[in-house]
Amino acid sequence: MIRTALSHMKTESLVAGILLVVLLLLPLGASSWLLSDLSIYFSYALFAASLAFVWGHCGLLCLGQAVFFGLGAYAMSLVTLGMVPGVEGMVSTWLGFAAAIAVPALAAQLLGRFLFHAQGLQGAFFGIVTLAVAFIVERLFINWDFVGGLNGLMNVPPIVLGLNGDGYELWEAVPLYYAALFVLVLGFSVLAALMRSRWGLALKAVASHEMRTKSLGYDTAHYKTTAFSIGAAIAGLAGALFVVQFGFVSPSLIGFGLSAEVLIWVALGGRGMLVAACAGAILVRVLESNLSSVFGDTWLLLLGGLFIVSVMFLPRGLVGEAIHGLDRWRAKRRKGGSTPRGKAVERLSPSEYTAR
Amino acid sequence: MDKPVLELDGISAGYGTGLVLQDLSLTVDRGEVLGIMGRNGVGKSTLLKTLMGLLKVRSGRLTFSGHDLTNAPSYRVAAAGVGYVPQGREVFPDFTIRQNLIMGNLKARNDDIDAAMDLFPVLRERARATGGSLSGGQQQQLAIARALIGRPALLVLDEPSEGIQPSIVREIGTTLKQVSAEKGMTIMLVEQNMDMITQCCDRVVFLEGGRIATSVPAAQLLESPALLNKYMAF
Amino acid sequence: MSSVATIVLDASNYALILLLIALGLAIIFGLMNVINLAHGEFLMLGAYTVLSIQMAGGPFWLGLIAAPLAVGLFGLVIEEVVIRRVYHRVLDTILATWGLSLLLKQSIVLVFGPGSHSIEDPISASVMIFGAPYPAYRLFIMAISLLVVTATFLFFFKTRIGLAARGVIANRNMAACLGINTRNLDRMTFSLGAALAGLAGAVIAPLISLDPHLGLGYLVPAFLAILVGGLGSIMAPVVGAAGVGVTENLAATFLSPVYAQLIVFITAVLVIRLAPGGLLGKKRRQT
Ligand SMILES: Nc1ncnc2c1ncn2[C@@H]1O[C@H](COP(=O)(O)OP(=O)(O)O)[C@@H](O)[C@H]1O
Ligand SMILES: [Mg+2]
Numbered sequence: 023m024i025r026t027a028l029s030h031m032k033t034e035s036l037v038a039g040i041l042l043v044v045l046l047l048l049p050l051g052a053s054s055w056l057l058s059d060l061s062i063y064f065s066y067a068l069f070a071a072s073l074a075f076v077w078g079h080c081g082l083l084c085l086g087q088a089v090f091f092g093l094g095a096y097a098m099s100l101v102t103l104g105m106v107p108g109v110e111g112m113v114s115t116w117l118g119f120a121a122a123i124a125v126p127a128l129a130a131q132l133l134g135r136f137l138f139h140a141q142g143l144q145g146a147f148f149g150i151v152t153l154a155v156a157f158i159v160e161r162l163f164i165n166w167d168f169v170g171g172l173n174g175l176m177n178v179p180p181i182v183l184g185l186n187g188d189g190y191e192l193w194e195a196v197p198l199y200y201a202a203l204f205v206l207v208l209g210f211s212v213l214a215a216l217m218r219s220r221w222g223l224a225l226k227a228v229a230s231h232e233m234r235t236k237s238l239g240y241d242t243a244h245y246k247t248t249a250f251s252i253g254a255a256i257a258g259l260a261g262a263l264f265v266v267q268f269g270f271v272s273p274s275l276i277g278f279g280l281s282a283e284v285l286i287w288v289a290l291g292g293r294g295m296l297v298a299a300c301a302g303a304i305l306v307r308v309l310e311s312n313l314s315s316v317f318g319d320t321w322l323l324l325l326g327g328l329f330i331v332s333v334m335f336l337p338r339g340l341v342g343e344a345i346h347g348l349d350r351w352r353a354k355r356r357k358g359g360s361t362p363r364g365k366a367v368e369r370l371s372p373s374e375y376t377a378r
Numbered sequence: 379m380d381k382p383v384l385e386l387d388g389i390s391a392g393y394g395t396g397l398v399l400q401d402l403s404l405t406v407d408r409g410e411v412l413g414i415m416g417r418n419g420v421g422k423s424t425l426l427k428t429l430m431g432l433l434k435v436r437s438g439r440l441t442f443s444g445h446d447l448t449n450a451p452s453y454r455v456a457a458a459g460v461g462y463v464p465q466g467r468e469v470f471p472d473f474t475i476r477q478n479l480i481m482g483n484l485k486a487r488n489d490d491i492d493a494a495m496d497l498f499p500v501l502r503e504r505a506r507a508t509g510g511s512l513s514g515g516q517q518q519q520l521a522i523a524r525a526l527i528g529r530p531a532l533l534v535l536d537e538p539s540e541g542i543q544p545s546i547v548r549e550i551g552t553t554l555k556q557v558s559a560e561k562g563m564t565i566m567l568v569e570q571n572m573d574m575i576t577q578c579c580d581r582v583v584f585l586e587g588g589r590i591a592t593s594v595p596a597a598q599l600l601e602s603p604a605l606l607n608k609y610m611a612f
Numbered sequence: 613m614s615s616v617a618t619i620v621l622d623a624s625n626y627a628l629i630l631l632l633i634a635l636g637l638a639i640i641f642g643l644m645n646v647i648n649l650a651h652g653e654f655l656m657l658g659a660y661t662v663l664s665i666q667m668a669g670g671p672f673w674l675g676l677i678a679a680p681l682a683v684g685l686f687g688l689v690i691e692e693v694v695i696r697r698v699y700h701r702v703l704d705t706i707l708a709t710w711g712l713s714l715l716l717k718q719s720i721v722l723v724f725g726p727g728s729h730s731i732e733d734p735i736s737a738s739v740m741i742f743g744a745p746y747p748a749y750r751l752f753i754m755a756i757s758l759l760v761v762t763a764t765f766l767f768f769f770k771t772r773i774g775l776a777a778r779g780v781i782a783n784r785n786m787a788a789c790l791g792i793n794t795r796n797l798d799r800m801t802f803s804l805g806a807a808l809a810g811l812a813g814a815v816i817a818p819l820i821s822l823d824p825h826l827g828l829g830y831l832v833p834a835f836l837a838i839l840v841g842g843l844g845s846i847m848a849p850v851v852g853a854a855g856v857g858v859t860e861n862l863a864a865t866f867l868s869p870v871y872a873q874l875i876v877f878i879t880a881v882l883v884i885r886l887a888p889g890g891l892l893g894k895k896r897r898q899t
Contacts, residue, residue: 083707137884146647146702146703147647150706153649154832157828157832158832162870164870282714289707319721319722323715323718323722326715326718327715329714330711330712334698432789452788452794453789455789456790456791457791457793470782477775481792483790483791484776525790
């Protein structure tokens with residue numbers, strides 16, 4: 023029973039499931055040092071998933087996705103540090119999360135209204151404008167004293183389970199690890215469910231045949247704006263998850279540099295599948311923390327080179343390519359086992375086939 | 379007997395994943411004026427675009443004057459001696475007539491341009507007008523002159539009579555006959571206009587189901603309405 | 613009165629530099645449909661070429677000549693190795709050139725270190741204009757930018773190769789079917805665009821502090837300039853660069869550089885919203 027169920031599961035879901043089980047069991051054997059690294063990487067993984075959704079699924083190449091990650095991180099910090107004008111007393115983590123989701127979503131909504139409506143910007147130009155946004159927002163935050171300027175905000179509190187900054191504080195490695203994993207799985211599931219829904223299918227159609235879907239009466243600008251906002255909301259959530267662990271937010275989280283990194287994670291992992299993008303983010307970070315001391319400055323050179331090569335030759339990404347390979351292997355095995363005749367028919371060339 | 383100037387051997391081509399031409403074979407002899415007919419959407423333009431290297435050849439071979447031009451870039455096809463007059467003319471709307479002609483041959487000298495304008499006197503009258511300001515018929519004449527200024531061995535035209543007043547269609551037909559007779563130029567003419575076909579062509583082929591269905595001498599066409607019914611009626 | 617003259621001169625100065633950069637971007641995009649995100653780094657390479665020659669003890673003027681040549685040659689190589697393989701996939705050209713920009717930045721960090729460098733002023737004299745002293749070198753920048761931009765336009769509008777290039781911009785497929793060698797034109801265009809950026813980097817080098825990340829600060833306004841001016845026209849950068857350059861420079865003078873960038877960005881987005889094709893935009897043929 024379980025075997026047949028497993029053999030009919032999509033390879034992507036299967037891989038995601040196996041990874042989840044491994045991650046759930048990991049605290050049994052891993053050092054708390056590794057666990058706290060990983061729980062930070064979970065926020066990067068969620069961030070990568072948000073870009074994979076926006077770029078891979080919706081075809082919106084966003085070169086400034088860190089703007090939303092950063093906005094989320096700043097929103098969370100301002101709330102929990104009691105810096106929001108008028109409501110200084112409200113320092114709830116939960117309110118922080120809400121703000122970290124709402125603020126980036128609104129920003130994306132506003133931007134989308136301008137960029138997608140009327141004739142809107144076609145793919146490539148959207149990318150450039152988002153690059154410009156990242157560049158300008160970073161400069162803006164560097165020069166904005168209220169949010170700490172170049173130094174940013176320090177001593178951001180961890181997750182506090184009580185309603186308004188009281189109650190249990192989440193800072194021990196294992197609970198934090200599970201909390202971060204929970205947020206990752208939650209955000210991931212929301213995106214995955216959206217992508218499989220009717221709305222997600224329409225979105226995919228908008229991404230691949232904009233003109234045709236438009237002529238069928240779809241308001242493509244509306245679809246794209248909404249998708250862009252959802253991606254931004256998830257990126258903001260990831261930013262909040264990051265800052266409650268890291269305790270410190272600065273303009274380097276909101277600008278060009280991090281936008282570049284997340285793009286590399288997603289491209290190397292695979293833009294076409296959420297799980298590949300997440301795995302890409304975690305893999306690159308793990309490799310980086312182990313290898314960058316060996317490679318020094320050449321590490322970034324290596325990563326950039328790998329990125330170009332993958333753009334040119336491996337558009338599915340490294341992890342995506344692996345999952346795809348596994349998928350083909352499973353399909354072949356399934357077919358080989360159950361329908362040998364199907365195989366025989368397949369071998370015929372089209373001309374032979376019509377000749378019969 | 380001369381070798382054919384153009385040989386298409388088992389060509390398949392199309393857009394995206396679909397194939398429009400399937401295993402199409404066709405040879406065109408030197409000096410011949412070949413008409414290509416078929417219903418709308420049967421793939422006539424696709425055939426010419428494939429010849430010009432604008433569409434990828436999925437299988438088969440394309441040989442012109444002894445050169446293998448299968449999947450050669452368009453500029454090499456043109457350089458090998460194929461002049462192309464596309465459907466819709468595609469003159470450069472912001473360029474003057476003179477500039478449009480130069481685009482047909484960057485090395486054109488003044489007498490080359492004069493010679494091209496001699497073919498269609500209206501081009502000389504309006505030499506400084508831009509391509510976009512011309513009428514459809516004038517644009518068509520410009521597009522033909524532009525193709526001819528490169529002295530092609532093979533001229534291919536895609537529905538030159540489309541949307542053009544009859545007097546100009548006749549003028550174009552006369553000019554095509556004239557170049558074919560004087561220069562021995564080979565011509566492939568995709569047309570729906572029967573007058574033009576019978577005025578110019580030696581032989582006509584019909585396209586159907588992605589390949590050449592029939593080939594008949596043009597003279598025979600008028601006597602066999604059954605053929606037209608079979609391949610042209612809807 | 614005198615300060616007005618200075619402000620106007622400074623603004624034109626910046627607009628002209630921006631024009632050099634935007635022109636390269638626009639011809640590369642117009643001809644090849646490639647959006648070159650490494651353009652800022654080409655500019656950076658031009659500036660660092662001048663730096664290397666200064667470090668080797670050579671004169672600034674040698675660097676000024678070497679920079680466009682070196683960067684142009686580099687562009688030729690990049691076209692052959694990378695661009696040619698992805699140019700029919702527009703989004704991938706963005707990604708590839710963007711990856712290239714990261715590579716170039718990091719290579720410069722490796723060779724010259726992450727810190728900043730400066731170039732000695734090649735002309736320290738000042739000229740009196742409306743009673744106020746104005747640095748002669750800035751006047752030189754304006755002269756050379758005007759000269760090069762004029763030469764580029766003459767090339768495109770007065771020569772037959774330039775005509776062919778404009779033909780490719782208007783209708784690439786038709787131009788190729790008429791025998792225009794699009795392959796060679798692509799090489800030439802990318803290399804020329806890179807050389808223009810390299811030259812821009814060289815001329816501004818004495819005015820700025822060189823660091824590996826300086827490219828983005830020029831790439832962004834240059835892009836906004838061509839978006840505002842309109843795509844698919846090589847005259848558009850003139851309008852765009854003038855608009856963006858003057859607005860940004862004036863806002864920076866009277867407010868602050870950050871607000872200037874913000875104002876320019878918001879204005880640009882508004883213009884794009886109201887006139888999606890840009891101010892001089894034309895419909896390009898979809899191929
Ligand atoms: N750019 C295109 N993309 C996809 N399909 C096309 C395109 N152009 C033509 N087709 C399809 O290819 C077929 C042949 O078209 P075409 O060669 O233009 O026909 P003809 O010139 O004989 O009227 C038609 O079914 C048409 O719908
Ligand atoms: Mg047709």
